[in-house]
Each structure stands twice: as C-alpha cells, then as structure tokens.
Amino acid sequence: MRAKFFNKKTIPQTSQNAFALLNSDTLSSIEKILSNFIHLIDIEKSVLTHPHSAISDNQEFLKDLKARFNKMRKALDHGKPYRSLFSDVCKLKEGLEVIFGYYQTQIELCQPIAKDYLRKIRSEDSDVATLLHKIAYTEKKYAFHQNESKIIKKHIINVTAQDVMEQDMTSIQEIVQQSLSVDHLDDSEFSCIGSL
Secondary structure: OOOOOOOOOOOOHHHHHHHHHOOHHHHHHHHHHHHHHHHHOOOOOOOOEOOOOEOOOHHHHHHHHHHHHHHHHHHHHHOOOOOOHHHHHHHHHHHHHHHHHHHHHHHHOOOHHHHHHHHHHOOOOOHHHHHHHHHHOOOOOOOOOHHHHHHHHHHHHHHOHHHHHHHHHHHHHHHHHOOOOOOOOOOOOOOOOOOO
C-alpha cells in the first residue's frame, strides 16, 4: 500500500498563510508596476536578467508574470486560495526583482529605452504626433478610444520614466520584503513538513 504524503484537495498551510496576508493594496501596487513596466521595456531589445542568468524570452517572461498575477487577483476576488498560491507569490516576487534590476540598469545608463522612444515620437508619422494632430483639429470635445488612451499612457510614462522607475523600485522593495508567512510559534499543531 502506497503512503499518501498529501491530499491533493487540501490547500497547503503556506498557501493559506500567503492568502491571509495578501491584500488588494499589494495586488494594486503589483498591477501598476506591471503596467508601467510594459510601457518601459522594449520587448525585442531589452535585456532582462535573473540574479544568476539572462531571461531568454522577454515576451514569455511578461506572459508568465501576468498569468500568475491574474490567478492571484482571481483568488483574492473570489476569496478562495489555491494550492500553488505560495509558489506563485514567490515566482511573482522573483519577477519583480527582475524588473527592479532592469530599472536600476536603465537609470544607470540614463534611460536608453525611454530616450529611444522619445526620439521616435518626434517624427511626424509617430502615433503620438498623429493623435495630437487629430485632437488639435477636432472642434468639439475629444473622446479618447481605448487604443488612444494606451498611446497617451505610454507617452506619459516614458516622459516621466525616471520618476516612475524610482517609485516602482520603492514599491518593489516593500512588496519583496513583505513576509507571506504567519508566525506559528504558539501553534503546537503546525509542522513545516505538513504544510507542504
């Protein structure tokens, strides 16, 4: 007879603890960081690195971060933790550390990606120039479409890249240092092995 080491239906204690400490403010901060990052990275050119290696596919890295974030957001919205929540939080924190490192490098190099973006929009056929021309020559109040709002948002974020990066770096430090484990000193029933 094979021994059962864990019940697939139960949520591990580590994931329950992470869920109890996770809140909508933290997820809102992460959502803002991810949104800013998407506008401050060149998917093709930017070099992202983990502490020990380079990330081979920026698009896949972003897709994975967004998927983990959305899974956590859904769990929090529905009030239901899931088995791999603790692991997802750890992976998301690792991803935030990658973003932190990218921002550090960009600041040290005087914002080459943001400067490249700003140089490109100075041409008459850029999305921003076209949109501004359209707004300037519209006689009535202009209503932005979703795609146009994204263009304006990207422009504002890149113009203020230094401030955005510094603010996000502060938020990332706070999130990464936030503990997602509960103190179990007074809990005689708690076992680290049993929580896996």
